[in-house]
Amino acid sequence: xxxxNTPLWEVFIRSRNGLAHKHVxxxxxxxxxxxxxxxxxxxxxxxxxxxxxxVPSGTITASDPSEKGMMFEPAxxxxxxxxxxxxxxxxxxxx
Amino acid sequence: xxxxxxQVSETPLVLYAxxxxxxxxxxxxxxxxxxxxxxxxxxxxxxxxMGLDLLGQARELYSYAAKVxxxxxxxxxxxxxxxxxxxxxxLLLEQPNGDFARTMVRQFFYASFADxxxxxxxxxxxxxxxxxxxxxxxxxxxxxxxSSEWMIRLGDGTEESHARAQAAIDDLWAYTGEMFYxxxxxxxxINGGIAVDPATLHPQWLKxxxxxxxxxxxxxxxxxxxxxxxRSGRHSxxxxxxxxxxxxxxxxxxGVTW
Numbered sequence: 001x002x003x004x005n006t007p008l009w010e011v012f013i014r015s016r017n018g019l020a021h022k023h024v025x026x027x028x029x030x031x032x033x034x035x036x037x038x039x040x041x042x043x044x045x046x047x048x049x050x051x052x053x054x055v056p057s058g059t060i061t062a063s064d065p066s067e068k069g070m071m072f073e074p075a076x077x078x079x080x081x082x083x084x085x086x087x088x089x090x091x092x093x094x095x
Numbered sequence: 096x097x098x099x100x101x102q103v104s105e106t107p108l109v110l111y112a113x114x115x116x117x118x119x120x121x122x123x124x125x126x127x128x129x130x131x132x133x134x135x136x137x138x139x140x141x142x143x144x145m146g147l148d149l150l151g152q153a154r155e156l157y158s159y160a161a162k163v164x165x166x167x168x169x170x171x172x173x174x175x176x177x178x179x180x181x182x183x184x185x186l187l188l189e190q191p192n193g194d195f196a197r198t199m200v201r202q203f204f205y206a207s208f209a210d211x212x213x214x215x216x217x218x219x220x221x222x223x224x225x226x227x228x229x230x231x232x233x234x235x236x237x238x239x240x241x242s243s244e245w246m247i248r249l250g251d252g253t254e255e256s257h258a259r260a261q262a263a264i265d266d267l268w269a270y271t272g273e274m275f276y277x278x279x280x281x282x283x284x285i286n287g288g289i290a291v292d293p294a295t296l297h298p299q300w301l302k303x304x305x306x307x308x309x310x311x312x313x314x315x316x317x318x319x320x321x322x323x324x325x326r327s328g329r330h331s332x333x334x335x336x337x338x339x340x341x342x343x344x345x346x347x348x349x350g351v352t353w
Contacts, residue, residue, distance in 0.1 A: 027137050028137060029137060031248075033244055034244060040237075041140045041144050
């Protein structure tokens with residue numbers, strides 16, 4: 001049903017206070033109000049949400065898959081960026 | 096091998112609960128008929144969700160009716176083993192789904208009433224009905240919002256959606272009066288603080304409906320002749336067909352479970 005009258009929207013749900021909104025999926029709707037209603041009906045049926053964002057999919061700027069090498073590979077060889085090279089004293093306990 | 100219908104001792108309170116339970120069951124069943132057939136996936140889910148809200152209301156009301164009646168009946172028997180003449184729902188709610196616009200107009204006319212009704216019933220002196228009202232009010236508030244948004248978009252949408260919405264309003268308008276009708280048996284409950292007098296809800300209902308219909312660039316019919324009969328079991332031909340589907344399993348295999 002991807003018609004000009006029902007564009008695609010991305011849905012973000014915040015499940016609890018203090019957590020961030022998480023992307024849960026997408027849906028088609030004619031406008032923002034109906035998108036919010038549809039998001040409620042599709043993605044919060046089992047008590048998943050306290051708050052919903054809907055964002056027109058067309059407004060999202062995405063990275064280009066063909067630039068994957070340039071974008072992401074340089075980070076793969078830099079394991080020292082992971083915080084695993086520190087000794088945590090016993091007294092600190094579980095971090 | 097069809098199993099016989101049950102007998103119901105319709106005291107005023109049993110009758111009152113059954114009427115509201117039947118409203119919820121019949122409209123809920125109508126909405127469930129859209130499952131897998133709605134114009135788009137998103138609305139398929141929305142209609143099924145609302146149908147389940149109504150089914151939940153029906154179950155609580157039937158259970159309460161059974162408790163008040165104090166006989167051998169329960170929610171399943173009320174739903175599956177009463178004949179069409181024993182059903183007490185509003186005629187509006189048994190009207191066929193038709194197209195999406197017709198379903199939305201029916202939903203809008205009823206939800207705009209139910210929202211006010213359940214909110215008022217939260218003040219009922221009957222603790223069970225007040226508790227059911229508190230839960231149902233939140234559901235009907237959403238049903239009203241959902242159907243209102245669609246009324247506006249269908250009415251103020253394309254030439255075709257406008258024409259379909261207006262035709263549905265014209266056809267269903269005569270069934271709206273029954274929502275505000277009170278008979279002697281309900282009058283006693285109203286005087287006793289158990290029930291709400293629906294006539295007191297009518298001005299606000301008309302205000303809500305008129306505002307949305309105007310925003311939708313639609314018009315309410317001038318006619319004030321109103322159809323009634325559902326509350327006393329005189330139904331349109333549509334209810335019998337609905338019940339034959341709803342009840343076929345229990346009528347054919349009494350007490351079957353799975």
